[in-house]
Amino acid sequence: MQFTSILAMLVVGAVAGWLSGKIMEGRGFGLIGNIIVGIVGAFLAGLIFPALGFAVGGGVFSSIFFATIGAIILLFLIGLVKK
Template sequence: MDVTSLIVFLLVGAIAGFLAGQIVRGYGFGLVGNIVVGIVGALLAGFILPRVGLVIGGGIVGAIIYALIGAIILLVLIGLLRKAA
């Protein structure tokens, strides 16, 4: 992975994490937290969505949508775990 790919990966994670924070909770976790939520969400979506038959086209917009869906799932799970504790 070169520097450009890493920057794009972090940028997609930050955008997806920020948007998921706005949708689910109304706020984000800060820049680093948003990047982490977006990246973990993208990994989660990359694992779950193809298994249920949802495939989104390529490109940066597709990557952001994938990461956003995964980040929303992740934030909902975190919210459920916080309520259970």
């Protein structure tokens, strides 16, 4: 894996984690936590959406969109477990 792809993954993860924290009413975990939530959310979206028949397109904006949706799902599940 090249440095630029790792950097892009971290940026997409950070943006997706930050957006999901804002959408889910302040459930963010700080910068490092948001990056982790965004990356795990992107992985989760990469598993869920193709199984449902949705195509995950290429590009930065679609990556951020799908990673944000996956991170929202992840934050929702974390909220269920915490309660």
